[in-house]
Amino acid sequence: MSSAIESLVNREYAYGFVTDVETDTVPAGLDEDIVRLISAKKQEPDFMLQWRLKAYRRWLTMKEPHWGNVQYPAIDYKSLVYYSAPKSVKPLQSLDEVDPELLRTYEKLGISLTEQKWLAGVAVDAIFDSVSVGTTMKDELAKHGVIFCSFGDAVQNHPEIVEKYLGTVVPHSDNFFAALNAAVFSDGSFCYVPKGVKCPMELSTYFRINSANTGQFERTLIIADEGASVSYLEGCTAPKRDTNQLHAAVVELVALDNASIKYSTVQNWYAGDAEGKGGIYNFVTKRGKCAGVNSKISWTQVETGSAITWKYPSVILQGDNSVGEFYSVAVVNKKQQADTGTKMIHIGKNTKSTIVSKGISAGEGSNSYRGLVRVLPKADGARNYTQCDSMLIGNKCGAHTFPYIEVQNETATLEHEASTSKIGEDQIFYCKQRGVSAEHAVSMIVSGFCREVFKELPMEFAVEAQQLLGITLEGSVG
Amino acid sequence: MLEINDLHAGIGDKQILKGISLRVNAGEVHAVMGPNGSGKSTLAQVLAGHPSYQVTKGTVTYNGEDLLSLDAEVRAQNGIFLAFQYPVEIPGVSNAYFLRSAFNEIRKARGQEEVDPLEFLDLVDEKLKLVDMDQAMLSRSVNHGFSGGEKKRNEIFQMAVLSPQLAILDETDSGLDIDALRIVAEGVNKLRTKENATIVVTHYQRLLNYIVPDFVHVLAGGRIVKSGGKELALELEAKGYDWIQTAGAAA
Ligand SMILES: Nc1ncnc2c1ncn2[C@@H]1O[C@H](COP(=O)(O)OP(=O)(O)O)[C@@H](O)[C@H]1O
Ligand SMILES: [Mg+2]
Numbered sequence: 001m002s003s004a005i006e007s008l009v010n011r012e013y014a015y016g017f018v019t020d021v022e023t024d025t026v027p028a029g030l031d032e033d034i035v036r037l038i039s040a041k042k043q044e045p046d047f048m049l050q051w052r053l054k055a056y057r058r059w060l061t062m063k064e065p066h067w068g069n070v071q072y073p074a075i076d077y078k079s080l081v082y083y084s085a086p087k088s089v090k091p092l093q094s095l096d097e098v099d100p101e102l103l104r105t106y107e108k109l110g111i112s113l114t115e116q117k118w119l120a121g122v123a124v125d126a127i128f129d130s131v132s133v134g135t136t137m138k139d140e141l142a143k144h145g146v147i148f149c150s151f152g153d154a155v156q157n158h159p160e161i162v163e164k165y166l167g168t169v170v171p172h173s174d175n176f177f178a179a180l181n182a183a184v185f186s187d188g189s190f191c192y193v194p195k196g197v198k199c200p201m202e203l204s205t206y207f208r209i210n211s212a213n214t215g216q217f218e219r220t221l222i223i224a225d226e227g228a229s230v231s232y233l234e235g236c237t238a239p240k241r242d243t244n245q246l247h248a249a250v251v252e253l254v255a256l257d258n259a260s261i262k263y264s265t266v267q268n269w270y271a272g273d274a275e276g277k278g279g280i281y282n283f284v285t286k287r288g289k290c291a292g293v294n295s296k297i298s299w300t301q302v303e304t305g306s307a308i309t310w311k312y313p314s315v316i317l318q319g320d321n322s323v324g325e326f327y328s329v330a331v332v333n334k335k336q337q338a339d340t341g342t343k344m345i346h347i348g349k350n351t352k353s354t355i356v357s358k359g360i361s362a363g364e365g366s367n368s369y370r371g372l373v374r375v376l377p378k379a380d381g382a383r384n385y386t387q388c389d390s391m392l393i394g395n396k397c398g399a400h401t402f403p404y405i406e407v408q409n410e411t412a413t414l415e416h417e418a419s420t421s422k423i424g425e426d427q428i429f430y431c432k433q434r435g436v437s438a439e440h441a442v443s444m445i446v447s448g449f450c451r452e453v454f455k456e457l458p459m460e461f462a463v464e465a466q467q468l469l470g471i472t473l474e475g476s477v478g
Numbered sequence: 479m480l481e482i483n484d485l486h487a488g489i490g491d492k493q494i495l496k497g498i499s500l501r502v503n504a505g506e507v508h509a510v511m512g513p514n515g516s517g518k519s520t521l522a523q524v525l526a527g528h529p530s531y532q533v534t535k536g537t538v539t540y541n542g543e544d545l546l547s548l549d550a551e552v553r554a555q556n557g558i559f560l561a562f563q564y565p566v567e568i569p570g571v572s573n574a575y576f577l578r579s580a581f582n583e584i585r586k587a588r589g590q591e592e593v594d595p596l597e598f599l600d601l602v603d604e605k606l607k608l609v610d611m612d613q614a615m616l617s618r619s620v621n622h623g624f625s626g627g628e629k630k631r632n633e634i635f636q637m638a639v640l641s642p643q644l645a646i647l648d649e650t651d652s653g654l655d656i657d658a659l660r661i662v663a664e665g666v667n668k669l670r671t672k673e674n675a676t677i678v679v680t681h682y683q684r685l686l687n688y689i690v691p692d693f694v695h696v697l698a699g700g701r702i703v704k705s706g707g708k709e710l711a712l713e714l715e716a717k718g719y720d721w722i723q724t725a726g727a728a729a
Contacts, residue, residue, distance in 0.1 A: 425529065430566035433526050434580035434636065435554035435587065444579065448570025448619065 026083040032056060035183050038083045042152050042186070045159050055172035055182030062176045068339040069368040069400060070308050072281065075246060082184040082217070146199050146230075147192040151219055154190035161192055165223055169252040169289045169316070177248040178285040181217045185250070188218035193228035193259075202458050203232045220251040224259035226292065231262040231458055247306075249284045257292030257319065264457055265313075268305040279307025279336075286313035287343075290322030290351075298325035299342065300456040307336060312370065314343035317351035317379075324353040327453040332365025332397070341371040341402075346382035346412070355386040358450050361397035368400040375412040382412040390420045391449050393442075421449075479504050479675055480525075480545075480644060485536035487524045494520045496700035497536070502644070505672045509686055509711060510679045512697035513719040518679045519563050521697070522648045526560040527553050540644070554580075555587035557643030561633035561650050563679075568620040573632070576620045577602070577639055584640060605638040608665045626653030634665050641669065646677045651685035663688030683715040 026037055035056045039049040064075070141148050147158060154162050172182040193199050224230050253261050267282065282305075288297035299313035315324030326342035344353035359367040367390065375382045390399035401418060423445055431441035447454065480502040487495040494517045502508055512518050524531050525538065527550030538545040545553065568576065574595075582592040593601065599616075606613060609631050621629050630650050637645055647666070651659055666676065666689050678689055686694075686708065694710040695702045698719070704710065714721075 424566075426566050427568060429526075429528055429550060430562065430568070431576075431580075432550040433554050433560050433562075434576070434640065435551055435584040436576075436580050437551055437583065440579060440583070444571050444576065445568055448568055451570035 025081055028081050029078045030056075030080070030082055030184065034082055038184055038186060041083065042155070044155055047159070047163050048155055051167065051172060052183050055179050056184075058173045059176065059179035059183055062179055064176050068310050069366065069370075069402075070310060070337040070339050072308055072337075075281070077180075080246060083186050140200070144197050144200055145194040146197060147190065148203055149190055151185070151188040151190045151221065154192075154221070158190075158192070161223065162190070162221070165221060165252070165254055167252075169254060169287050170250050170285050175285060177283045178250050181219060181248050181250045181285070185217040185219040188220045188249070189222075189234075190220070191222040191230060191232065193224045193230045195225045196227040197225075198228070199230040203230060204235070216245070216247045216249070218249045220249070221254075222252070222261055222263070223254045224256065224261050224295075226257045226259060228256075229260040229262075231264070233264040233266065233458060235266045235268070245280050247280050247282045247284065249286075251284070251286040251313075253288030253297055255288065255290050255292060255295035255297050255319075255322075258294045259292060260296040260298075261288060262298045262300070262458075263288070263313070265299075265301040265303070266457075267301065267303045267309070280305065282306035282309045282311065284311040286311060287316065288314070288324070289316045290319050290324060290348075292322070293319040293348070294321045295319050296323040296325075298323075298327070298456070300325075300327040300453065301329070301340075302450075302453070302457070303328070303330040303338060303340060306338075309336075309338040309340055311340050312342050312372075314345070315353065316345045316347065317353065317382075318347045319351075320348040321350045321352075322348055323351070325456075326353075326355045326357070326371075327456045328357045329360070329450045329453045330358070330367055330369075331360045331362070332367045333361075333363040334365060335363070336365045338366070339368040339370055341369045343372040343374070344384060346373075346375040346379040346384070346409075348379060350381040350383075351379055352382070353384045355384070355388070356452050357386075357388045358453055359388075359390045359399055360393065360446060360449070361390065361399050362393035364396045366398045366400070368402060370402040370404075372404040372406070373414060374406040375409050375414075377408045379409050380411050382409060384412075384414045386414070386416045387452075388416070388418045389449070390418075391446070392420065392422045479541060481537075481539045482525075483537045483539075485521075485524070485538060486534045487520065487531050487536075488534065489531055493534070494531075494700050495524065498697075498700075498702055500695065500702065502675050502677065504643075504675055506693065507670070507676045507678060507689060507691045509691035509694045509708075510677060510697055511681065511683075511694060511711065511714060514681065516697045517700045518681075518697055519648055520700075522560055522563075522646045522677075522679055525553075525646060526550060526558060551583075552587070554640075555584050557674075559637050559640055559642030559645045561630075561637055561645065561647040563648040563652070565621045565624075565629040565633055567622045567624075569622045571620050572617050573620050574599075574602070574616040577636055580636070581639060602639055605635060608638050608668060609635045610661045611635055627655065627658050630654055631658065631662060634662050638665060638669060641674075643674050644677070645669075645674065646679065648679045649681060650678075651680055651682060659685065660688060683711045686711045 026034055032053065035052050036049065039052055147154070167182070170178050173179055191203060222230065222232060251263070253263060255261050286299070288299070290297050297315045301313060303309050309330065313326060317324050324344050328340065330338045330340050332338050341357060342355055344355065346353065353373065355371055357369045357371070359369055361367040369388050371386060373384045373386065386403065388401050388403065392399060399420060403416060405414060407414065423442065427445055428438055428441045431444065432438060482498055482500040485495055485498040486493065498521060510518055510521065520531060524533060527548065533546055540556065540558070548556070578595065578598045581598065585592055602616065611631055615632070621632060624632060630653055633650065650662060654662060663685060670676065678685065678691060680686070691708050691711070694706055694708060696704040696710070696714065
């Protein structure tokens with residue numbers, strides 16, 4: 001491997017700082033009392049507590065799954081802390097009340113909760129450890145009837161919507177990590193776009209894990225009512241720590257008739273050091289339901305961080321003519337492991353899904369694509385297109401693909417394309433011969449490889465993705 | 479401008495160039511001819527600084543500087559351009575972006591201001607005409623899905639934009655039909671000045687009807703076995719390479 005490729009892929013993690021804020025933390029370990037304590041701290045209505053307890057009891061009967069192509073030491077669920085909130089952010093009336101230390105953290109992350117994003121037309125809901133610290137643009141959104149707030153606020157102010165949709169896409173019993181999340185989740189984002197409303201701006205959430213030994217369990221629920229549309233981006237970073245941190249989030253999307261939801265993720269959690277020490281375990285359940293006719297849900301993810309990534313943003317295509325999309329870039333380096341992909345479940349007639357997965361493996365990283373396309377008996381005319389490309393940088397990394405197909409309707413059309421390529425010395429030499437540095441050459445080649453995915457990212461975030469990836473997008477996108 | 483002295487180079491254990499000496503002055507066009515496998519591309523790649531080839535003996539100076547000690551990108555920034563025999567594809571990266579990056583990195587290395595995308599478009603417009611290429615190809619991925627002829631044209635287009643001091647054209651004529659050949663050759667001729675020089679590597683004499691060389695060198699078995707004026711190319715055309723190779727072996 002050329003030294004340029006090596007130095008590019010071995011860059012220092014720039015977001016590894018720790019923020020010093022006082023936190024309100026519950027004792028380590030998990031039992032029913034902790035679940036009740038979390039619910040009480042959040043002053044939740046009884047339906048929430050009951051739902052959490054139901055999930056907790058279910059979780060006790062479940063086993064941690066191990067079918068992923070990833071290896072990690074056993075997680076000690078008794079030593080985890082299930083709730084940690086920055087003390088200074090309790091009742092927040094305005095941004096001025098946010099701990100300046102927190103705001104500085106966000107600045108370091110390159111996001112400002114205030115004017116800049118407003119100018120960019122972005123509303124930001126920031127999650128610091130487990131509590132939402134401030135939501136901008138609420139008023140502007142409120143004018144259009146869009147509700148965009150922390151999950152906690154939604155439980156307080158719009159309990160009827162939460163109760164109606166919570167768990168309808170990812171049930172409390174869905175899987176081990178989802179059940180754990182349902183029991184102990186502390187906050188997250190909530191968005192409801194009413195009938196016929198096109199959300200006037202991009203919505204964004206920034207997640208950051210700060211405290212040591214905290215599991216971060218957020219829960220996001222986005223509902224686009226009939227004819228509504230919304231585009232949402234989450235970005236993630238975490239400080240460098242020697243120990244691994246568990247991130248087990250749940251995201252539920254619901255699109256009703258003629259509604260569309262675009263959900264983009266730029267994930268750059270700390271990946272651990274060169275020996276594989278530390279880093280985030282990112283075990284996330286993300287699923288969208290195209291509940292209505294002609295609805296559309298599109299996932300775009302750029303996954304560059306985490307020691308282990310294990311996630312399959314999926315779409316249930318229930319409404320006739322509904323559309324599901326999954327565009328993914330997953331980069332692994334050093335000893336990172338990623339097992340990611342999607343599930344497209346075709347239930348309605350003439351449903352259509354598109355999967356474009358780009359895996360980049362460098363160092364000793366291991367990258368697996370795992371995808372399921374299931375066509376149920378009534379899904380006449382269902383169509384799927386899957387494209388699955390891997391790029392290898394160096395000789396010690398690995399790329400694997402596990403495509404699963406289950407078709408129960410003979411009118412379905414499925415297409416699958418796959419490729420594996422290597423960044424060649426010849427490509428780099430060609431660029432260098434034109435005067436381009438090797439480092440720039442690598443970033444150019446990699447972003448060219450990812451182009452079909454990057455062009456799906458909202459414009460405002462293409463730049464952010466570029467910074468997080470450390471690769472140049474300019475000109476090679478769009 | 480360029481002085482090659484007793485150059486030996488190869489890959490791994492395989493010796494390919496076995497003592498090449500060549501002097502190129504500003505304003506000159508040199509043709510390097512020879513049968514397949516004689517080492518023409520190797521010479522071109524070694525001059526451009528391809529890392530796979532090791533120089534085992536000899537020197538190359540370029541504008542008085544030791545060329546072999548420079549990294550490939552620095553050589554390019556110093557004005558050396560290689561039109562590849564097999565141009566490389568870079569999927570997903572637009573030609574315009576690629577070329578502007580190259581253009582700007584070269585300018586930066588020379589302490590000049592970078593140009594923005596709009597200025598750059600103006601600049602490339604006339605260069606496109608030079609090789610009769612359509613604007614649309616600027617937004618296509620670098621060489622990706624190009625026909626053989628388009629790739630070669632694209633090389634000359636890049637050369638026109640980067641305006642090198644020393645251009646090395648490796649079999650630029652192969653894969654071109656006669657019209658394309660004429661267009662490309664005319665483009666190269668228009669780029670000729672008193673200050674720059676061109677090394678035209680070719681298997682066939684055909685191209686040299688259009689790009690008329692000042693000197694012709696015949697490469698065989700990693701050595702220059704014969705040098706002469708432009709009439710040498712015609713002689714080769716008539717008698718074939720066997721004639722030279724036998725002559726070379728005898729010499
Ligand atoms: N990358 C390489 N690895 C091994 N052998 C090579 C390589 N490149 C060239 N050669 C060998 O070196 C000799 C000269 O090749 P080349 O310079 O391409 O010749 P030409 O351009 O004159 O046809 C040939 O025998 C070829 O097989
Ligand atoms: Mg050759």
